[in-house]
Amino acid sequence: MEYKFREIEEKWREKWKMDKVYKVDNPPSLIAAKPKFYVLDMFPYPSGAGLHVGHPLGYIASDIYSRYKRLKGFNVLHPMGFDSFGLPAEQYAIETGQHPATTTEKNIATFKSQLDKIGFCYDWEREVRTSDGDYYKWTQWLFLQLFNSYFCNTLQKARPIAELIKKYETSGAADFSSAEWLAFTKEEQADILMKRRLAFSAFGEVNWCEALGTVLANDEVVNGVSERGGHPVIKKKMRQWYLRITAYADRLLEGLEKVEFSDSMKEMQRNWIGKSEGAEMEFCLTPDPSPAGEGRKTPIQTAFKKVWPILKDLSRENRKEATRGEDILWQRLRGTQLESKVRRQHVIDNFIIDFAFLNEKLLIEVDGDYHNDEEQKNYDASRSAYLNELGYKVIRFGNREVENQIDAVISRIKKELTEAAPLSHGRGVGGEAIKVYTTRPDTIFGVDFLVLAPEHELVSRITSAEQKEKIEVYLTYVKSRSDRERMAEVKQITGCFTGAYAINPFDGKQIPIWIAEYVLAGYGTGAIMAVPCGDQRDFAFAKHFDIAITNIIGDHYNGTEANPTKDAILQHSGFLNGLRMKDAIGVAINKIEELGIGKRKVNYRMRDAGFSRQRYWGEPFPIIWEDGVAVPLNENDLPLELPFVEKYGPGPEGEGPLGNIEDWKKRKYETSTMPGYAGSSWYFLRYMDPKNTERFCDRNASDYWNQVDVYIGGTEHAVGHLLYSRMWTKVMYDLNLIGYDEPFKRLVNQGMIQGSSRFVYRIKGTDKFVSAGLKDGYEVDQLHVDVNIVDGTELDIKSFAKWKSDFINSEFILEDGKYICGVETEKMSKRYFNTVDPVLLTDKYGADTFRMYEMFLGPVEQSKPWDTKGIEGVHRFLRKLWRLFFDEVKGKLWTTEKATDAELKVLHKTIKKIESDTEQFSFNTAVSAFMISVNELNELKCNKKEILEQLLILLVPYAPHIAEELWHQLGHDGTILDAAYPTLQEKYLVETSKEYPVSINGKLRTTISMDVNTLQPEAEKLILENEVVQKWLEGKAPKKIIFVKGKMVNVVI
């Protein structure tokens, strides 16, 4: 009887499906109270390229583990689904016009059929897809929970926003009283609440490509231009949704203590969160007419005292009854859209001004038609003149101008703001201070210059007239650079002096202020104090621009490089002199706080998570914009379904494709959609209760299945997906929606399977291809060739000509009659022609072989190149196993004879090894152990059922089909999937003697067999009697004999 894997595998897959052996029940229908176990894979994005051999690596590992746990008596949840929203489908739609829903559906069908051929134990009745309305209804619902919650700093947890509103109504807040809160307009209240919501809207910078009319990802921007088409890309401010993940920074850090992630994974998350402690402090500009701490801020109370009570109410009324023009302008000025803070209907002296930028002393009036009156014109002019006297600049726009040409109006205002009150050092305004964040306040006396991010709001205003031109040139350069480039290219030092100086508050030293691309606006305050003797980047910068360096660390600084030590004793450091730097940090912060120029501060590198995508194929936001206020949709109106679109191009002004739909715009729906990680942040819960129409997941189900016990996926998700889902889980926990605040108890990282690319070498300008070994003699182009037409490194020349029509007339220069290809390891990707379809392999060798071979390649956690060649060895092993049961000619071999001790020893050695390897996810060594076991049983000519059936159970997780078949051949009726896992009996493994390795001076020279119970004195005697040892001793006595019982011997001469 032969091993007919095709028949066997198909038969059992059918049978298993019919019997629903993989169906998993939730309590209470679960009668026997088995312990639960939840094994989850990071779910795949169903790409059009289908599954390649890299994908199943983690799935096979989790499948093995799930089946193992099942054999061990657990109720195992091991689901699969699809992260089916995403950019590639949309990109494909743009190119081909096919709707993403259609292509996604097709891709999923392909994935599922591919997955099924590998024999996974998924309960497909629990499948979820993020792009299903039934699913994203709850993604939207959860978004609304985030929107309707805020982070209470006292309780350190999420609470309903209604509680905050109540607090504002009854006791107000730091910035306003309860009476003021009640007097605010609806919009003003909404703006204030938005600053606390966990899902909030604000203005943020994106990579904007005008030519493509779209927002680009960082890696789509290369050298300041778009990867596709090479069009210029600039930073643009747009309204975006964010998740306030920063509020959870500390809890995300603490949570790492109670999960089993690898240390490196935890380290990556910690670094991403980037918590640092230090101080935020201010440097005043020169000259500074006012003493520190006083009069630096423009007062907000600008009203003439006597008329204030009257005007106050009037201004409130005006705000509520704004003209259309005022309203349009307000929507474009408010919040964080501009760098500058604007106030509406603000009272200055005894006038009410429509819009006031107090810091910039710029006032804006929006006038109705009656202002064209001669009399009114005169009145307006005198009013402007009066305000000019007070130091304000007034600009006026007509109502119609605002209504019809809002963009022009905005750009005029921006220009005025930039030019307003330039604070060059000569002018003596001195009302500004530069805020820096530093973790090393102890080095304050070593500050030789300040560096601002080029985007810093003060840059335009502090630049001196002489430097203006240079700064502008530099700013243009920086605009063309991506953040990535700015951080990466450190060898190339760039920067520009602003012409302005700041004052070191401790010694009064004047410090030049520079801008440089290595300081990023998004980190800290966007400004740093540079200490060249202690920071290498600052040092390189100072050297490059010839800035004098102050040494505050004595001998620790050698003049050729910076020394970031914290152990030096400070010198030239005023009140810090003589202190060790470590100790000086606290002292410096105390002083800074005492002087009122700054404060102790904890800073996080992590930023709030951008949650808007200007795209189509994602979850719509359940939000309506009414007069600039975000109004959540009613729960009963969910899901807000993604509408059908004709075209997938961007909408107006950088909006997503939804912006093109008239009906959508008319209903004032948000036009951006949610990002990929929205659906994947909570999917692990939906698997527990996938069909629920009442809730995202029944509480009983989420309590029963609880956390994911083992989560398997790649390290590429280390900081994105994992942090987001951890945050969502914490929010859900805070809101009492679930009972635990970490989603994944244990994380196993799977390495990537890399492609092993093959190359052919074409002689330039010809159709001649030269074999790899001979290519050095020619000038050649290196071309990728499909790995599927190469056997090892030998090219199948016939298939090559057929592969691409270009190669039909190819000629070859061979070596030893073969064409040998070049080899390189690269990412597995269609464009490198190095992908291998698992179905090809399951068809040729069977699923069991394929599963075991994927595992045999190497440790799951490690990346390794794929090479199909070795699969034969594993296939041979399965056939060898089969031949322990059946002979091709003689038929049945297995017997019911009693097993010998030697056979039992092999079995129990295997049980021990397989069990511990499986438990530790060391599947490659487990496969080896199976091979060794079968080899040994072969040698012992063991065909005994007693041994073999136990071995089969061990094999189930790895090769379920063949195990089930042989199980039935041995005469069992039930499925082997629920058999009892073999129990290890140590008594069969006891050894009586040990072959000790004997080293002389650490070098192995011989071995001696001794009883395992031999102790040192007796062992020494035996060792010294040994011929080889005597030869090396040359009659001398050894200096020392090291004897480690059960391990080894070392003789030191």
Next chain:
RNA sequence: GCCCAUGUGGCGGAAUUGGUAGACGCAGCAGACUCAAAAUCUGCCGUUCGCAAGGGCGUGAAGGUUCGAUUCCUUUCGUGGGCACCA
């Protein structure tokens, strides 16, 4: 640049965590069976010196700790992943 991982035969990898480096498999070589091929089986297989016995070298590189280092420490080089709109 920063963070994380990783580097062992021709190739994938193993080594009970400081104790016999190269298990297991692929490829290769030699042989058995066969008319032949496939399949199967047996042997060899890091490198170097040697007829052999046996010896030298060897885990990216250079140092160090130790009776003993692939394993621990320092420095350094290469490769892979991540760096916030790929998923």
